[in-house]
Amino acid sequence: MMRTLVLVDHDNQNLGLQTLNTITCAKALGTVDVLVAGENCQDVVNACAQIADVQSVLVADGPGLKQGLAEAVAPVLKSLAENYDALLAPATSLGKNIMPRVAAMLDVQQLSDILAVVNENTFKRAVFAGNAIQTVQSSDPIKVITVRSTAFFTAPMTGGHADVKAVPFMAPPELSKFISTERTVSSRPDLSSSTVVISGGRGVGSKENFALLEKVADHLGAAIGASRAAVDAGFAPNDLQVGQTGKMVAPELYIAVGISGAIQHLAGMKDSRVIVAINSDPDAPIFTIADYGLVADLFEVLPELAAALEE
């Protein structure tokens, strides 16, 4: 049985849901403790204490930790590492930023964005934009891991009764300072965990035209996604980019609209259960992975689709 510590993704109020998938992954390795590093993060601590199978919630609560800066959080993880066989975090922007810093501090080669646990030392991960899957064995005495959420179930948020312990931590080094954040506000479900996603590409043509996708999304309770081309052109905010270097999604239903299907885009969505593609070009590569393809002008069929779903 390994002892594992999971870094909790949160904003001091709410638990980042991908933490739950990471806990499931950690459970496959052994016992699970979690670390909440933040400031005035009691709500998150309470939520974590109730997650099934979490044994201890370690809390580092202080002013320097509010923004989750890597320079501040990495030393906290490092100071706890000797008690654990594996340190894990979701492969969110938080986990991707902090964990390699921790790994280097511990002289460990990190395993990024893992898809499966084979055994205590061996894991599966995707390389080359998901076009190859490697089975890799680590010889490091402690594993530092980021986890692809879509590859693991979410751990139940109830049923646990973990003990809560404050852990000591040092004032962060004065290397970086948080200035501001610009959050994309949306009433839609979170892109990474939504069961339905509808994404638009360059073919959608403008930011205004994304309203056509919004209408369909309203009826399906869907999250909105985008291709890189759509984000680069300013049709959609950067945090909606799906793909090799954007978000990984694997909903029950993924609808790609006006997206050609470049390998970098496919890397982020091809594990969706059902894929629908709407594209006017019958030769668009997206059709090679779609379960249902509709060769049509999106400007004609999106309003039709919204109407059909309304019935």
Added chain:
Amino acid sequence: MKVLVAVKRVVDFNVKIRVRSDGSGVDTSGVKMSMNPYDEIALEEAVRLVEAGIASEIIAVSIGPQGCKDTLRTALAIGASRAIHIVMDEMANPLEPLSVAKVLKAISERERPELILLGKQAIDDDANQTAQMVAALLGWGQGTFASNLEIKDGTATVVREVDGGLETLKLKLPCVISTDLRLNEPRYASLPNIMKAKRKPFETIALEDLGIDTRPRLTVLSTDEPDIRPVGKIVNSVQDLVHKLKTEAKVI
């Protein structure tokens, strides 16, 4: 101000790689190789800092077999002042990000740059680690996934692409920055600059001579093709699509 830019030679982003059927790896023989796209962005940013009078010198570094020389020549043609090739055996195990970070630390200690620019992710190993690791090893601040960078009064103000939107940080120099796609649009090398690049300083160092332990920590047991999705159907109308999603796929 000196800027160090790390450039990796990778399989071109347009190539769909082939996995060897015996599970032994990815077939890269005869495949088009290019500079990692994120590193082009890192280099472009460095060149803009020189053009703005903020940086004085750009040192491009690549670690890998002989082919990296081409990547570094491209870097010189785009605007790097000089190149350092840390050469290693083609057949040796590929370097893991931790080892690359150790090499970059060694070069950095020799060159003393105030800024190290890297790509956020190499598109072959998809690791997204090296920048954070170099920052840790040097004890510097890190601005990862940058979509805007401003250098002024000994600080770097960096806008980062994060899950919820954008975040702005101020970092003390020296620091490490990793680039995201929207930081800039890289230029191409012009013919005269390709010619000029041939006269720029080019240093080659054998990896062994750095005295760094770069033995891999990971063993790749097998490399496999991902599961292939069954061939789908073309539907003829929206009605047909909605019907199939309801009755066949049962997703709505």
